[in-house]
Amino acid sequence: MKRSNFFLPTIKENPVEAKINSHRLMLRSGMIRQSSSGIxxxxxxxxxxxxxxxxxxxxxxxxxxxxxxxxxxxxxxxWKKSGRYNDYGKEMLTFxxxxxxxxxxxxxxxxxxxxxxxxxxxxxxxxxxxxxxxxWKFRDExxxxxxxxxxxxxxxxxxxxxxxxxxxxxxxxxxxxVNYLKxxxxxxxxxxxxxxxxxxxxxxxSHEFIILADNGESEIYxxxxxxxxxxxxxxxxxxxxxxxxxxxxxxxxxxxxDKFNNDEFNKSVDKNNRKTxxxxxxxxxxxxxxxxxxPLKANVNDKDGNxxxxxxxxxxxxxxxxxxxxxxxxxDEKGIIWPESVAPFLxxxxxxxxxxxxxxxxxxxxxxxLQKLKISVLYDDRNEGPGTKMTEMDLIGxxxxxxxxxxxxxxxxxxxxxxxxxxxxxxxxxxxxNYLTKLFLDK
Amino acid sequence: MKRSNFFLPTIKENPVEAKINSHRLMLRSGMIRQSSSGIxxxxxxxxxxxxxxxxxxxxxxxxxxxxxxxxxxxxxxxWKKSGRYNDYGKEMLTFxxxxxxxxxxxxxxxxxxxxxxxxxxxxxxxxxxxxxxxxWKFRDExxxxxxxxxxxxxxxxxxxxxxxxxxxxxxxxxxxxVNYLKxxxxxxxxxxxxxxxxxxxxxxxSHEFIILADNGESEIYxxxxxxxxxxxxxxxxxxxxxxxxxxxxxxxxxxxxDKFNNDEFNKSVDKNNRKTxxxxxxxxxxxxxxxxxxPLKANVNDKDGNxxxxxxxxxxxxxxxxxxxxxxxxxDEKGIIWPESVAPFLxxxxxxxxxxxxxxxxxxxxxxxLQKLKISVLYDDRNEGPGTKMTEMDLIGxxxxxxxxxxxxxxxxxxxxxxxxxxxxxxxxxxxxNYLTKLFLDK
Numbered sequence: 089m090k091r092s093n094f095f096l097p098t099i100k101e102n103p104v105e106a107k108i109n110s111h112r113l114m115l116r117s118g119m120i121r122q123s124s125s126g127i128x129x130x131x132x133x134x135x136x137x138x139x140x141x142x143x144x145x146x147x148x149x150x151x152x153x154x155x156x157x158x159x160x161x162x163x164x165x166x167w168k169k170s171g172r173y174n175d176y177g178k179e180m181l182t183f184x185x186x187x188x189x190x191x192x193x194x195x196x197x198x199x200x201x202x203x204x205x206x207x208x209x210x211x212x213x214x215x216x217x218x219x220x221x222x223x224w225k226f227r228d229e230x231x232x233x234x235x236x237x238x239x240x241x242x243x244x245x246x247x248x249x250x251x252x253x254x255x256x257x258x259x260x261x262x263x264x265x266v267n268y269l270k271x272x273x274x275x276x277x278x279x280x281x282x283x284x285x286x287x288x289x290x291x292x293x294s295h296e297f298i299i300l301a302d303n304g305e306s307e308i309y310x311x312x313x314x315x316x317x318x319x320x321x322x323x324x325x326x327x328x329x330x331x332x333x334x335x336x337x338x339x340x341x342x343x344x345x346d347k348f349n350n351d352e353f354n355k356s357v358d359k360n361n362r363k364t365x366x367x368x369x370x371x372x373x374x375x376x377x378x379x380x381x382x383p384l385k386a387n388v389n390d391k392d393g394n395x396x397x398x399x400x401x402x403x404x405x406x407x408x409x410x411x412x413x414x415x416x417x418x419x420d421e422k423g424i425i426w427p428e429s430v431a432p433f434l435x436x437x438x439x440x441x442x443x444x445x446x447x448x449x450x451x452x453x454x455x456x457x458l459q460k461l462k463i464s465v466l467y468d469d470r471n472e473g474p475g476t477k478m479t480e481m482d483l484i485g486x487x488x489x490x491x492x493x494x495x496x497x498x499x500x501x502x503x504x505x506x507x508x509x510x511x512x513x514x515x516x517x518x519x520x521x522n523y524l525t526k527l528f529l530d531k
Numbered sequence: 532m533k534r535s536n537f538f539l540p541t542i543k544e545n546p547v548e549a550k551i552n553s554h555r556l557m558l559r560s561g562m563i564r565q566s567s568s569g570i571x572x573x574x575x576x577x578x579x580x581x582x583x584x585x586x587x588x589x590x591x592x593x594x595x596x597x598x599x600x601x602x603x604x605x606x607x608x609x610w611k612k613s614g615r616y617n618d619y620g621k622e623m624l625t626f627x628x629x630x631x632x633x634x635x636x637x638x639x640x641x642x643x644x645x646x647x648x649x650x651x652x653x654x655x656x657x658x659x660x661x662x663x664x665x666x667w668k669f670r671d672e673x674x675x676x677x678x679x680x681x682x683x684x685x686x687x688x689x690x691x692x693x694x695x696x697x698x699x700x701x702x703x704x705x706x707x708x709v710n711y712l713k714x715x716x717x718x719x720x721x722x723x724x725x726x727x728x729x730x731x732x733x734x735x736x737s738h739e740f741i742i743l744a745d746n747g748e749s750e751i752y753x754x755x756x757x758x759x760x761x762x763x764x765x766x767x768x769x770x771x772x773x774x775x776x777x778x779x780x781x782x783x784x785x786x787x788x789d790k791f792n793n794d795e796f797n798k799s800v801d802k803n804n805r806k807t808x809x810x811x812x813x814x815x816x817x818x819x820x821x822x823x824x825x826p827l828k829a830n831v832n833d834k835d836g837n838x839x840x841x842x843x844x845x846x847x848x849x850x851x852x853x854x855x856x857x858x859x860x861x862x863d864e865k866g867i868i869w870p871e872s873v874a875p876f877l878x879x880x881x882x883x884x885x886x887x888x889x890x891x892x893x894x895x896x897x898x899x900x901l902q903k904l905k906i907s908v909l910y911d912d913r914n915e916g917p918g919t920k921m922t923e924m925d926l927i928g929x930x931x932x933x934x935x936x937x938x939x940x941x942x943x944x945x946x947x948x949x950x951x952x953x954x955x956x957x958x959x960x961x962x963x964x965n966y967l968t969k970l971f972l973d974k
Contacts, residue, residue, distance in 0.1 A: 095597050095660060097651035121647055123602055124634065129647055130600040138600070154538050157573040157581070159566055159684045160603060160667055161636070183626030185683075186671045191567065193604070193636075204564055204572055208540035217538060224603055224667070228629045240628075241602045 089433070090455075091468040095132050098480055108303045109419050110412035111235030117424060117484040119411070126232025126240035128408075133484060136432035137411050138243070141275065142222055144429060145245050145405055148271035152263050152324055153218035153247050158200050160224050164190040166199040170383050175288040179227045193226035198289065198380050198402055201248045205398070206386035212252040215388065215398070216260050220247035222407060236412045237368070243408040249401045252390050254377060257399035259327055261293065261375045262334045264403045268297055268371050269319055269337065275410065276427025277417065278315050279370065280308065282342045289402060291376025296344070296369050301416035304366030309348050311340040311356075312363040368413045375401040424485030425508050433466040434528060436486040440474040440493035450502070451492050454520070463528045482507065488527070532876070533898075534911040538575050541923055551746045552862050553855035554678030560867060560927040562854070569675025569683035576927060577854065579875035581686070584718065584853050585665055587872060588688050591714035595706050595767055596661035596690050601643050603667050607633040609642040613826050618731040622670045636669035641732065641823050641845055644691045648841070649829035655695040658831065658841070659703050663690035665850060679855045680811070686851040693841045695833050697820060700842035702770055704736065704818045705777045707846045711740055711814050712762055712780065718853065719870020720860065721758050722813065723751065725785045732845060734819025739812050741787070744859035747809030752791050754783040754799075755806040811856045818844040867928030868951050876909040877971060879929040883917040883936035893945070894935050897963070906971045925950065931970070 097118045106112040114120045119134030130138055146155065164182060167173040182192040194200065201219060209217065222245045232240050249260035265281065272279035277299050284296040298308055317337065323329050341356045343349070344367070353362060380386070381397035389395050406413075411430075418425040428434060435458060439451045451467060458465040466486060468477045474493070481489050491503040496514070504523065505512045515523055540561045549555040557563045562577030573581055589598065607625060610616040625635040637643065644662060652660065665688045675683050692703035708724065715722035720742050727739040741751055760780065766772050784799045786792070787810070796805060823829070824840035832838050849856075854873075861868040871877060878901060882894045894910060901908040909929060911920045917936070924932050934946040939957075947966065948955045958966055 095599075095651075095657075095662065118651075121650065123643055123646070124604070124606040125632075127602045127604055129602060129643070131647075131651075132597045132599055135598055135600050154575045155578055156538075156575055157578050159570045159572060161567070161570055161669065161684050163567040178629040181626070181628065183624070185624065186621040186673065189568075200566055200572070203566070204574075207564065208538075208561075208574075214538075219538065226604065230629065241604055 089466050091466060092470050094466065096484075097131070098483060106235065108234050108237065108416065110237060110415040113415050113419060113424050113483075114235055114412065120236065126229055126238070128236060128239060128241075133432050134411065137426070137430055138408060140430040140432075141407055141410050142243075142245075144274045145271055145407065146222070148267050148274065149220050149245065149247060152267055153220045153249075155221060156201075156204075156219050157221045158194070158197050158204075158223060160193055160226070161191050162194045162197075162200055164192055166203055166384065167192065170199045170202075170380055172199070172288065176227070179229065181226050181228045194223075195225055195227045196244075196289070196402075196404075197221070197223075197246055198248065198400075199384065202380045202384045202386045202400070205250055206381075206384055209250070210388060212388050212390045215250055215252045216256055217250045218247060218260060218264075219250075220245060220403075234412070236408045237416075239408070242406065245405040245407055247403040249403070250386070250398045251400075252388060252396070252398060254399050257375060257377070257401060258293075259330065261373060261401050262330045263324055264373055264401070265295065265337075266322055266324075266330050266333050268373070268403070268405070269333070270322060271405070272297060272299075272370065273319055274429055275414065276429050277370070277414065280310055280314055280342055280367070281337055282308065282310075282344055283338075283347065284344070284372065285346065286374055286376070289374045289376065290379045291374050291401075293375040295373045297371035298344070298367035298369055299413060299417050300365045301368050301413065302366055303416055304368040306344045306346075306367060306369075307348075307364060308342070308344055308367035309353055309362075309364050310342040312361045314340040314342065368416060369406075370410055370413050371403075371405045373401065373403050419485075422479070423483035426485040426487060428487050431464075431485065431487050433464045433486050435463055435465045435488045435490065436481045437465060437467040437490045437492065438474065438477045438481060439467075439469060440477075440491060442469075442471040444494045444497075446497050447492050447494055450497055450517075454490060454492070458524070461524060461529065463524065532909050534909060535913050537909065539927075540574070541926060549678065551677050551680065551859065553680060553858040556858050556862060556867050556926070557678055557855060563679065569672055569681070571679060571682060571684075576875050580854050580869070580873055581851060583873040583875075584850055585686075585688075587717045588714055588848055588850065589665070591710050591717065592663050592688065592690060595710055596663045596692075598664060599644075599647075599662050600664045601637070601640050601647075601666060603636055603669070604634050605637045605640075605643055607635055609646055609827065610635065613642045613645075613823055615642070615731065619670070622672065624669050624671045637666075638668055638670045639687075639732070639845075639847075640664070640666075640689055641691070641843075642827065645823045645827045645829045645843070648693055649824075649827055652693070653831060655831050655833045658693055658695050659699055660693045661690060661703060661707075663688060663846075677855070679851045680859075682851070685849065688848040688850055690846040692844045692846070693829070694843075695831060695839070695841060697842050700818060700820070700844060701736075702773065704816060704844050705773050706767055707816055707844070708738065708780075709765055709767075709773050709776050711816070711846070711848070712776070713765060714848070715740060715742070715813065716762055717872055718857065719872055720813070720857065723753055723757055723785050723810070724780055725751070725753075725787055726781075726790065727787070727815065728789065729817055729819070732817045732819065733822045734817045734844075736818040738816045739787070740814035741810035741812055742856060742860050743808045744811050744856065745809055746859055747811040749787045749789075749810060749812075750791075750807060751785070751787055751810035752796055752805070752807050753785040755804045757783040757785065811859060812849075813853055813856050814846075814848045816844065816846050862928075865922070866926035869928040869930060871930050874907075874928065874930050876907045876929050878906055878908045878931045878933060879924045880908060880910040880933045880935065881917065881920045881924060882910075882912060883920075883934060885912075885914040887937045887940075889940050890935050890937055893940055893960075897933060897935070901967070904967060904972065906967065
């Protein structure tokens with residue numbers, strides 16, 4: 089993409105309405121614009137990030153689940169059947185259609201997926217089954233704030249598992265646990281699983297996944313060694329393997345405010361490993377057995393011919409929230425520092441001297457080359473000074489900047505700047521191809 | 532994907548509520564399920580089709596426009612400003628949030644995109660600009676029917692162009708015209724452009740794109756030679772080229788009921804070329820100049836320093852509707868006949884004899900090979916008779932079926948069946964690789 093054609097309305101000053109880094113930086117970098125309170129439009133730069141996050145989640149989920157797509161609008165009736173109609177209070181946006189039928193904008197989809205299951209699956213032979221979708225949800229927050237971190241219309245990935253026994257349901261839960269670790273790893277994040285309350289979803293087993301960020305919404309207490317764990321290759325067909333990974337990750341002490349116990353923390357964690365930090369929730373697992381399948385009659389015949397309600401769990405990842413959470417975890421005074429996997433562009437080209445023919449021609453060639461190699465690139469081809477261009481690339485957080493200037497070109501070198509390390513490397517023009525291969529293609 | 536694990540609830544009987552082919556076949560093939568009146572969930576098979584349609588539209592649009600994503604929920608205020616608040620009547624779903632602020636589920640996005648433009652673009656130097664998004668819309672149809680063809684919640688691609696002069700705006704319109712021809716071609720469709728009324732969008736220039744289908748909603752009269760036109764390679768930077776293509780396609784007589792004139796038809800079209808058929812609308816172009824930019828103050832400074840409202844157009848494609856429209860255009864008594872570009876799977880493997888070790892082993896190898904080559908495949912590995920399997924593959928419309936049976940295997944041949952031509956070819960096992968390359972990879 090050439091910067092001169094790209095719809096990227098960046099802002100120099102910090103918007104007064106934004107109180108946290110992610111909100112400030114998403115507005116300043118032209119990723120989003122508010123359209124109503126807690127409701128945002130995603131501009132091209134922001135949408136590229138959102139799509140990258142979606143892509144990584146989808147790739148992970150497809151290993152253990154099948155994608156469907158439920159609508160945003162649901163009938164209130166199924167919420168009355170499940171007994172949850174009042175559980176979200178005013179956060180659930182309800183309204184009537186022209187025929188006075190009550191509808192609602194789904195805040196979550198347990199009822200609807202259970203109904204789909206009940207009408208289409210009859211036998212244990214179709215189980216275990218795991219279905220997910222990525223769809224917009226609405227929760228009418230009383231005081232929307234912090235941009236996409238606490239908005240009203242938000243994009244969520246929610247998966248739902250169906251099993252014929254509680255034991256098999258726990259295996260489905262554990263597969264999702266491990267799948268989440270992998271997804272967050274691919275997003276460039278260190279996620280900490282924490283035993284959690286179940287809230288309006290219900291059930292008796294639940295974990296949140298938290299990433300550390302100084303403006304996080306809750307205080308997290310944890311054994312620091314959990315951040316050092318490395319994730320092995322995962323074989324989802326090997327239950328023992330899956331259970332071992334879950335056991336390992338849950339063997340370290342972790343707690344949020346609500347369940348924190350200081351004595352336990354001191355007793356179970358060596359002093360040097362005790363850590364506390366603010367954290368942001370990015371995912372949540374729930375096991376709730378027959379809570380929805382019983383009232384909504386989602387039964388199957390088991391091996392012995394008994395007709396029983398299935399055992400279910402649900403599993404969410406805040407997709408649009410992640411765009412903000414990643415920024416809150418990775419930024420500095422200059423702007424965003426994107427992990428490579430979610431960056432809107434992996435590379436950028438800064439033409440330091442617009443009017444210099446040699447610089448421009450080198451930039452154009454490099455731009456074509458990157459495009460041919462399918463390495464995403466934002467080329468700042470505008471007639472602006474180098475300071476303006478570099479400041480903007482720092483703000484929007486592109487991981488790699490190729491800086492092309494007349495002095496370098498006359499010495500047959502260009503500069504390659506890394507946003508995360510702030511290190512600049514001079515590379516000889518004859519070495520550019522090797523660098524591209526090494527940095528971007530061999531991964 | 533292996534059929535034994537795939538969530539594909541097909542139905543043998545025609546559902547009584549479905550009156551047209553696409554609705555019947557989408558239900559029977561397990562593509563969709565109704566969740567409320569006019570509101571559908573997309574099951575895995577249907578979602579694969581929807582994603583293919585989206586992918587082709589996105590690829591086309593990215594050549595001339597930038598993708599954004601506006602929310603589903605809008606503030607009523609901007610509709611009052613534009614003067615359109617009452618134009619959709621009861622079809623526009625409005626409601627109030629917990630703070631009694633009136634919101635609505637967007638039936639279209641002229642107001643919102645114009646507001647985004649007005650706050651972020653100031654100068655003619657940023658123009659022409661063309662922004663599109665693919666997002667769910669809602670229109671509260673009084674009598675939803677025909678499945679996704681006339682549903683209430685539907686997926687739409689809508690693009691919006693911004694220009695500093697009417698002349699430049701017409702060029703943007705014509706680029707979109709040509710882009711639509713190309714997109715519909717890639718979807719496997721012959722789309723006929725027809726001059727149209729502008730309805731609640733407004734403006735003075737508009738074209739619909741129609742495909743022929745016997746259960747279409749309106750009668751189309753046209754010069755048959757328009758179906759023979761072939762689309763040249765398109766250079767979007769060559770205005771003359773673009774205008775020539777539009778002139779060529781609009782030089783043939785086409786009209787729907789509302790604008791049909793029998794005398795004109797007889798006079799301008801040779802008797803042998805006069806055709807009439809039912810048709811389905813799949814896309815629509817509108818040019819409406821300053822209709823929204825004036826009340827919403829979407830102004831830019833032009834070259835001479837005058838601050839003027841921009842000239843706009845909007846351009847829609849019914850994404851979810853297309854899934855149904857393609858079925859209505861391509862089906863027979865056995866089921867759906869997908870064009871290859873949108874088929875949920877390009878190929879299928881039918882193991883004719885489940886218990887035969889040689890058949891099963893051949894099928895497994897072929898399945899692995901297709902997956903490695905990234906040729907999408909649905910492998911029916913179930914313990915069911917060949918009739919059941921073939922009937923289902925015909926119903927769901929997979930373009931190519933590899934049929935593997937014990938007699939064939941003992942003679943070193945398998946059968947390759949084409950859904951569209953109903954032709955079956957015996958291919959020698961040693962030739963399979965060549966066939967794969969020729970049919971699926973060289974394209």
